[in-house]
Amino acid sequence: MKKKFTHTLIFCMVACGLGYAFYRFYLKDTKTTEVSSPILSLTDKLHTLINNTSMKQEETIPVSSPAITEADFTISPITEEIKARINGKSYKADCTIPYEELRYLTLYYVDFNGVIQKGEMIVNKAIAQDVVEIFYALYTAKYPIEQMKLVDEFDADDEKSMAANNTSCFNYRTIAGTTRISNHAKGLAIDVNPLYNPYVRSNSAGETEVLPANGTPYVDRSQGFAYKIDTNDLCYQEFIKHGFSWGGAWNYSKDYQHFEKK
Numbered sequence: 001m002k003k004k005f006t007h008t009l010i011f012c013m014v015a016c017g018l019g020y021a022f023y024r025f026y027l028k029d030t031k032t033t034e035v036s037s038p039i040l041s042l043t044d045k046l047h048t049l050i051n052n053t054s055m056k057q058e059e060t061i062p063v064s065s066p067a068i069t070e071a072d073f074t075i076s077p078i079t080e081e082i083k084a085r086i087n088g089k090s091y092k093a094d095c096t097i098p099y100e101e102l103r104y105l106t107l108y109y110v111d112f113n114g115v116i117q118k119g120e121m122i123v124n125k126a127i128a129q130d131v132v133e134i135f136y137a138l139y140t141a142k143y144p145i146e147q148m149k150l151v152d153e154f155d156a157d158d159e160k161s162m163a164a165n166n167t168s169c170f171n172y173r174t175i176a177g178t179t180r181i182s183n184h185a186k187g188l189a190i191d192v193n194p195l196y197n198p199y200v201r202s203n204s205a206g207e208t209e210v211l212p213a214n215g216t217p218y219v220d221r222s223q224g225f226a227y228k229i230d231t232n233d234l235c236y237q238e239f240i241k242h243g244f245s246w247g248g249a250w251n252y253s254k255d256y257q258h259f260e261k262k
């Protein structure tokens, strides 16, 4: 009788031990020790697993894409404030383009130091949406652009703006050295990183002229260098995709910085 009792006691102790071990096994890693049901603890474990998985997915999203979306690339009419900035500069007294035909854009870009910058541009309303889509694609690809200010910040002096490698569009002016109205005057042409992508042409004396003058080291397009626009370049491809033509493909002169849509 006593032996049987001892066997029963040992059996109970082993059963309790196994039960406890089973209990601990399912509760291990769960946050609370108050859960008594193994089913509940399993549910908890599942939730923990799902939460951990979704957190891991978030962690793998590249932090290089901040909260700037295409919606931050804005198109606005020319306000009184903008008029005050451009009047008598890029918008000259004899300007034949009504303000209603122009739009002020806010565009983001990645500069030469890899830093996100807010740029601005005035363009013809006919190309405003194209320009937003092109520069959003360049932004997401981290295409380097040195600066993007209104040409008015350079007294509407095209040479000064180009020499500072400023990317811009609207400027009511003639084509340099001629009396013909430039497509920039209509807001239908954009110059990108102009210092590294100069305008090269022959003047009336048959001499080669480089605009801007400090872009001379970048006239030889057979050499490789940073910020060079050629047919393999993303900027070129985006503009062409949106129906623009490229000055680098002209026959009698080469304007490597220049994209226009007529």
Ligand SMILES: [Zn+2]
Pocket (backbone or CB within 6 Å): 184, 189, 190, 191, 255, 257, 258, 259
């Ligand atoms: Zn141009």
